[in-house]
Amino acid sequence: MFRKWKADKSKRDTAPPPSENDSDSLKADYTHVESAPAPEDPLDPALEYAVVDPAQPNMPYGDGSDKVFGMENFGYTCYIASILQTLYYTTSFRHQILAFPERDAAHPRKRKLRVHGHKPHAFLSSLAPTPSTNGSAAASTPGSSGSTTPQNSKVRSLFKPGPPQSAPSTAGNTDRDSKTDLNNPELQNLLVAKYPEYANLDIHYSLNQQRNITLVGVTDNQAATSEQRKRQALVRGPIINLDHSYADQYGMSETIFTALKDVFECVTENVSKVGIVSAQQLVEVVKKENEMFRSSMHQDAHEFLNFLVNNVIEALDNYCNATGAETDIHRLFEGLLTSETKCLSCETVSTRDELFLDLSIDLQPNTSITHCLKMFSQSEMLTESNKFYCESCHSLQEAAKTIKLKKLPKILALHLKRFKYAEELGRNVKLFYRVEYTKTLRIFNTTEGSEYADKMYELYAVVVHIGGGPSHGHYVAIVKTDRFGWLLFDDETVECVDENFVYRFFGDGPGLATAYLLFYREVENEDEFIDRLLYNGLATSENEELDTSAYHRVSVPDVAAESETNGDVAAEKEKPDKQERKKRVFGFKLGKG
Numbered sequence: 001m002f003r004k005w006k007a008d009k010s011k012r013d014t015a016p017p018p019s020e021n022d023s024d025s026l027k028a029d030y031t032h033v034e035s036a037p038a039p040e041d042p043l044d045p046a047l048e049y050a051v052v053d054p055a056q057p058n059m060p061y062g063d064g065s066d067k068v069f070g071m072e073n074f075g076y077t078c079y080i081a082s083i084l085q086t087l088y089y090t091t092s093f094r095h096q097i098l099a100f101p102e103r104d105a106a107h108p109r110k111r112k113l114r115v116h117g118h119k120p121h122a123f124l125s126s127l128a129p130t131p132s133t134n135g136s137a138a139a140s141t142p143g144s145s146g147s148t149t150p151q152n153s154k155v156r157s158l159f160k161p162g163p164p165q166s167a168p169s170t171a172g173n174t175d176r177d178s179k180t181d182l183n184n185p186e187l188q189n190l191l192v193a194k195y196p197e198y199a200n201l202d203i204h205y206s207l208n209q210q211r212n213i214t215l216v217g218v219t220d221n222q223a224a225t226s227e228q229r230k231r232q233a234l235v236r237g238p239i240i241n242l243d244h245s246y247a248d249q250y251g252m253s254e255t256i257f258t259a260l261k262d263v264f265e266c267v268t269e270n271v272s273k274v275g276i277v278s279a280q281q282l283v284e285v286v287k288k289e290n291e292m293f294r295s296s297m298h299q300d301a302h303e304f305l306n307f308l309v310n311n312v313i314e315a316l317d318n319y320c321n322a323t324g325a326e327t328d329i330h331r332l333f334e335g336l337l338t339s340e341t342k343c344l345s346c347e348t349v350s351t352r353d354e355l356f357l358d359l360s361i362d363l364q365p366n367t368s369i370t371h372c373l374k375m376f377s378q379s380e381m382l383t384e385s386n387k388f389y390c391e392s393c394h395s396l397q398e399a400a401k402t403i404k405l406k407k408l409p410k411i412l413a414l415h416l417k418r419f420k421y422a423e424e425l426g427r428n429v430k431l432f433y434r435v436e437y438t439k440t441l442r443i444f445n446t447t448e449g450s451e452y453a454d455k456m457y458e459l460y461a462v463v464v465h466i467g468g469g470p471s472h473g474h475y476v477a478i479v480k481t482d483r484f485g486w487l488l489f490d491d492e493t494v495e496c497v498d499e500n501f502v503y504r505f506f507g508d509g510p511g512l513a514t515a516y517l518l519f520y521r522e523v524e525n526e527d528e529f530i531d532r533l534l535y536n537g538l539a540t541s542e543n544e545e546l547d548t549s550a551y552h553r554v555s556v557p558d559v560a561a562e563s564e565t566n567g568d569v570a571a572e573k574e575k576p577d578k579q580e581r582k583k584r585v586f587g588f589k590l591g592k593g
């Protein structure tokens, strides 16, 4: 029933071989770029120890909320980028990563203003000699569209479904209509009106083919393809060339935690507010720790989330056990559920508590996340080969099993099980069921005693899988940021998107893009939250007016409670303790297998 994550080889049996060498294709296309990287201004040495917020001695150089960085793709690493971006903008998580372990006030660490890497960055090296910048900005080499990978064309078919798009601009195309004035203040004003923080983002803004405003990957050519904008993002930089570890600065040995902290800290402390992070060292550590991620094939973003969070918690547990330090990081994602199994022969009820870090939800066609969560808690019969060993009967018996959510986490991560084994095909397939998700979610705690309260949640991130099957495709993340609203992170590029965009990935098209992971965060002050929702709705547009249908209520049924009140209970309750955390499962599945 509950399982620790393990590699599912069958999922990757049909994976296509890596089609081409990524850095070669980047090299071949470098003429797309508008300009060479700008020479760096010298830095004021006073910045090196300039404390941003004295009230936060463990985050002296800021909390990172004012940064917008894309992530370099090293070939099929979009599953890493989409999860890292989501976790970075999970504010409480980022704060905990940045602020731990405590800094030594007597020996402040220099701010990581620029990170050039121990070796020259591969892409920038490939640009030499510097391409011409004399106004042939939008020009591309003839035939370059042929180098587009199937993966890339899928991205475009998602974001602009319908009739096929016109070919990318060809050499010599100077069509004024396709040009964007990078200094046009209107785009910025539009954003600043909604989010004042955009005024502090000293960058150009450009509108792309999808009518989204590009923040990272800005080009002078509105018709630029997604790939061209990604390359442009690398050229503009600055690139955080993270090909090394800072673990010794933290007084730790290198782990997934230190590699993740390196990424968060280098972004937070960078002299620029926008740019690209090249997280090479983190990818190396991930591959070293887990052979499954060593192949250059498409990987599962949920498995990576599982792996990452479990390993971060484990690394911190080890560190805390050795040093006596304390962290609450595991509490963010950690919830408690209880499974009750009632033997149909003797009616004894066994109860078992399990910690979870996310919930894996079975899907049904034409339904909603609310409905799927209800089904999740519905009673299930254990019969035939799936019988339950009853401690009272001392034998295998038919039983009824119910799962209840007992303690709800601050961050509720939901994994939509879109990849399912199809017996008739002998492999995993992707389910394109329509599963609606909503802005808010209320989950009731109906376990007896009600030790823990109900919670209202707000959607803040969606990881979208784009593709026809489990063994190939592409991931992007759409994340609500504190300062800049909803942002779409697609590897190197970052775009500002309308809130309506977030609710386009229910699963039944158009296109192959479907929500795969949903991240909800606890609403701590419900009255204030609802006021804000109302106010924003009235202040902006009719489209965003408060829709009361957005409030869905999930009640976890309590069917086994009756037998318990009869005093017929043989409880096997286990209190989770520090050791128990080791057994924590990240997601679990219902039913057979």
Ligand SMILES: [Zn+2]
Pocket (backbone or CB within 6 Å): 343, 344, 345, 346, 347, 348, 390, 391, 392, 393, 394, 397
């Ligand atoms: Zn029994």
